[in-house]
Amino acid sequence: MTIKKIATTIAISLISSSVWAGCAFENNIELKSLSNSFEAMKSITESMAECGNVTSTLDVDFKDKQPEAFAANPSLYQIGGVSNGTMVPLLNAGTIRPLDDLVAKYGSQLKPSQLIKVNGQVMAIAMMVNNQHLMYREDVLSEFRIAVPTTHAEMVAAAAIIAKYDVVDYPLGGTYKAGWNLGEEFINNYLGNGGAFFGEGNAPSINNATGVATLNTMKSLTEYMDPEYLVSDSTYVQQQFQQGKIAMATLWATRAGAMDNAEESQVVGKVIMASAPMGTALPASTNWWDGLVFATNMTDEQADAAFRVAMEGIDTEMVLANNDDAVWLIDGYVAGSAAAGAIATADNGAAPYPSSSPGMGAMHTALGNGIAAFLTGEKDAATALADIEAAYTISATESGLM
Amino acid sequence: MNQKTFLAFIGPSVVMMVLFIALPLATVLKQSFYVTQPVYQTLEVETCTPTFTGQLCVKEIKTIPTIGDNGKMITQTSFVGFVNYQNVLELPRVIKAFANNSWRQFMVIDFWKALRFTLSFTLVTLPLVLSFGLIIALCINNVAKSIRGPVIFVSLLPMIITPVIGALSIRWLFIGDGILTSFLEWWLVRDISMFAQAWTIELMMMFYRVWHVAPFAAIVFYAGLQTVNQDTVESAIIDGASRWQKFRYVILPHLMPLIVFVTLIHLMDAYRVFEEVIGFSSQAHVISLQWLTYDFLTSDLMGNRSIGRASASSMLTMIGITLLLIPVLRGVWIDYKGKRL
Numbered sequence: 001m002t003i004k005k006i007a008t009t010i011a012i013s014l015i016s017s018s019v020w021a022g023c024a025f026e027n028n029i030e031l032k033s034l035s036n037s038f039e040a041m042k043s044i045t046e047s048m049a050e051c052g053n054v055t056s057t058l059d060v061d062f063k064d065k066q067p068e069a070f071a072a073n074p075s076l077y078q079i080g081g082v083s084n085g086t087m088v089p090l091l092n093a094g095t096i097r098p099l100d101d102l103v104a105k106y107g108s109q110l111k112p113s114q115l116i117k118v119n120g121q122v123m124a125i126a127m128m129v130n131n132q133h134l135m136y137r138e139d140v141l142s143e144f145r146i147a148v149p150t151t152h153a154e155m156v157a158a159a160a161i162i163a164k165y166d167v168v169d170y171p172l173g174g175t176y177k178a179g180w181n182l183g184e185e186f187i188n189n190y191l192g193n194g195g196a197f198f199g200e201g202n203a204p205s206i207n208n209a210t211g212v213a214t215l216n217t218m219k220s221l222t223e224y225m226d227p228e229y230l231v232s233d234s235t236y237v238q239q240q241f242q243q244g245k246i247a248m249a250t251l252w253a254t255r256a257g258a259m260d261n262a263e264e265s266q267v268v269g270k271v272i273m274a275s276a277p278m279g280t281a282l283p284a285s286t287n288w289w290d291g292l293v294f295a296t297n298m299t300d301e302q303a304d305a306a307f308r309v310a311m312e313g314i315d316t317e318m319v320l321a322n323n324d325d326a327v328w329l330i331d332g333y334v335a336g337s338a339a340a341g342a343i344a345t346a347d348n349g350a351a352p353y354p355s356s357s358p359g360m361g362a363m364h365t366a367l368g369n370g371i372a373a374f375l376t377g378e379k380d381a382a383t384a385l386a387d388i389e390a391a392y393t394i395s396a397t398e399s400g401l402m
Numbered sequence: 403m404n405q406k407t408f409l410a411f412i413g414p415s416v417v418m419m420v421l422f423i424a425l426p427l428a429t430v431l432k433q434s435f436y437v438t439q440p441v442y443q444t445l446e447v448e449t450c451t452p453t454f455t456g457q458l459c460v461k462e463i464k465t466i467p468t469i470g471d472n473g474k475m476i477t478q479t480s481f482v483g484f485v486n487y488q489n490v491l492e493l494p495r496v497i498k499a500f501a502n503n504s505w506r507q508f509m510v511i512d513f514w515k516a517l518r519f520t521l522s523f524t525l526v527t528l529p530l531v532l533s534f535g536l537i538i539a540l541c542i543n544n545v546a547k548s549i550r551g552p553v554i555f556v557s558l559l560p561m562i563i564t565p566v567i568g569a570l571s572i573r574w575l576f577i578g579d580g581i582l583t584s585f586l587e588w589w590l591v592r593d594i595s596m597f598a599q600a601w602t603i604e605l606m607m608m609f610y611r612v613w614h615v616a617p618f619a620a621i622v623f624y625a626g627l628q629t630v631n632q633d634t635v636e637s638a639i640i641d642g643a644s645r646w647q648k649f650r651y652v653i654l655p656h657l658m659p660l661i662v663f664v665t666l667i668h669l670m671d672a673y674r675v676f677e678e679v680i681g682f683s684s685q686a687h688v689i690s691l692q693w694l695t696y697d698f699l700t701s702d703l704m705g706n707r708s709i710g711r712a713s714a715s716s717m718l719t720m721i722g723i724t725l726l727l728i729p730v731l732r733g734v735w736i737d738y739k740g741k742r743l
Contacts, residue, residue: 067705071474084451089705092440094469113457117450126452178686202465227598228578230686236578289452296473329452346454356449358442358465361704369512369697372686376599378510387510394489399706400439401465 023051023312029305031055034069035081036062038254040128040290040326044081048313062086070095075295078306083290085355085364087116087124096123096293102307109315114329116291126291127314128326131350132175132188132250133276133285133341135259137267140167140247152189152217152277152284155248159224162247172221173237173249176229176375183368188250188286189214191351192279202359202401204392206367207385213280215374215381222375230372241271250276250285253342257324260338273341275348283345286353290326359402362395427720434486434713438479440467486714490694513715516689517722523608523690524672524726530612531668532661535619540649542620543627554621561617569681572610600687607678607688615671619664626660627653665730673723691719 037058045056069076098121116124149155159171195210242265259271276285316332324338374384450459499507576596676692698712
């Protein structure tokens with residue numbers, strides 16, 4: 001054996017040992033995970049990878065892939081990252097397994113609030129909560145002596161003042177990208193105004209005064225946004241903030257940490273988190289949780305390994321290293337200034353995302369597709385809402401809900 | 403060639419075509435008349451979920467799909483006739499829009515909105531692709547032989563780029579304060595938002611498609627130019643034909659079959675416009691028929707997909723392409739028959 005070969009062997013063994021240095025055990029079973037892509041998820045999957053033999057796919061279109069991938073036998077992924085919304089199809093199809101025995105074996109670190117239970121069985125392990133709340137440029141607001149807005153009307157008034165001066169490109173930002181994001185904005189605002197989505201037998205009930213008021217509020221905000229708001233998603237709004245182009249926006253709590261990331265942000269320390277603006281009843285926001293699920297279609301051996309790796313991924317060590325990535329549910333988390341907005345929103349009584357209504361999936365899609373026509377002026381509010389109800393009715397009838 | 407050899411030659415391709423084209427088409431046709439639904443049951447379910455302060459347990463009566471003994475969701479498939487087609491075409495709303503004499507009301511119905519864009523996209527890009535293709539081909543044909551290779555390579559580049567990547571690059575050039583938007587803003591001294599209204603997005607889409615497809619047309623025409631009968635060209639020059647007359651009466655008629663060929667291919671491709679809608683995330687302003695099919699197929703948060711409506715919309719797209727091709731094919735047929743006589 002030449003010296004070169006020996007050196008290579010040593011180098012490789014060093015690499016592989018350092019791979020599981022942050023993990024309490026060495027994982028020998030090939031595991032794959034599929035989840036959404038955001039900062040906190042990156043931290044978790046990187047921490048899981050330290051155990052070795054874990055391949056993680058982080059994909060913003062994960063929700064389109066997950067149901068089919070988990071329905072395969074054997075499942076294409078052993079570990080899935082879900083939220084309260086995206087867990088439902090997996091739960092309905094029975095492709096994720098109950099975790100009670102695994103929790104008893106390996107889950108001593110978990111807090112009771114992390115266990116997602118359906119009819120008494122643990123079906124998922126939550127690690128963080130999330131919602132959309134107000135972020136604002138403290139320097140801009142104090143320069144013009146504007147109080148922190150607590151309602152959308154105040155937000156619009158503040159935007160009108162800021163727009164007169166040339167401090168930012170656009171006073172407001174918003175995750176108004178047509179499709180899922182735009183639907184989510186309506187749901188936040190409509191629930192904030194105390195609206196109900198469904199009547200008797202999953203029939204839609206959004207074409208009412210609350211619905212019209214909600215649409216008008218949204219439109220009044222868009223007047224102070226980048227005119228390209230219909231293509232702006234969370235990442236786009238986050239970048240607008242980081243580049244100092246906007247002064248206020250309602251954005252996900254998971255994006256708060258990025259404002260103070262000196263590598264990307266030009267506004268470090270200037271963006272402050274506050275409660276989501278109030279609707280007439282509740283904050284215009286919904287509470288979400290994110291968690292991990294495990295496939296039904298895998299061997300018990302794989303399930304054991306997958307669960308242990310996941311526990312390593314969401315342990316206190318990971319939280320200590322990535323405290324400001326999210327509002328963690330995990331032991332060791334200290335709520336910092338980045339979490340202030342999310343917690344204030346929850347304290348003000350934000351509702352959970354209504355994922356338990358069976359028609360919500362079809363409703364969210366219909367809203368996401370239908371609201372743009374009102375914002376662009378193609379339709380008036382009542383017509384837009386009536387058309388959304390019609391689109392929902394077709395989908396719900398087709399899937400057998402009505 | 404005797405019949406046996408002939409059959410042996412075309413046999414494999416016929417089998418392939420049946421297997422990979424005819425059968426899938428037949429399945430889609432069948433699916434467009436059926437709807438598959440889960441069998442629902444109504445149960446009281448207790449769910450415990452985390453909140454910001456602790457845990458929240460709720461008991462609710464829920465409609466949830468039934469899971470069978472094999473661990474799979476029980477579904478039922480029923481024949482629904484033309485219901486899927488009706489749901490795609492939304493004819494009652496069309497009739498209402500016409501009764502109100504309102505183009506605007508007509509244009510907010512998804513299918514017709516998509517059809518309007520798809521048709522105008524196809525018909526506007528076609529002449530542009532043909533003429534730019536011809537111009538590029540003539541240019542290549544006229545440059546010095548020594549640099550012809552590199553010129554051909556460079557002019558083919560847009561076609562080599564993966565469509566979605568190409569569309570995304572154009573998107574990044576123009577979105578927000580992209581390089582080209584900033585340049586235009588500086589040049590025209592005004593604020594420009596290319597993604598804020600439908601017509602600018604449509605312009606960018608057409609620009610992108612012509613940029614992407616013209617090289618294909620060019621290379622086909624360039625190949626055609628190599629086979630122009632030089633005797634005819636020379637006699638035309640001796641007869642005193644101008645450059646334009648030479649092109650109009652000798653070269654163009656020679657290229658005609660190729661022009662028809664490129665037209666056919668482009669009509670089929672452009673009618674299935676899709677990458678542009680995704681690449682430019684234009685769904686708020688502009689949608690195409692193929693995007694509509696894709697949207698039906700995308701599952702919602704609860705995992706439901708509209709396979710039936712997606713199939714119906716695919717069949718309608720196919721019918722649309724066929725109708726569009728008929729005039730061109732008819733021309734070819736008449737021409738062919740004329741030659742045989």
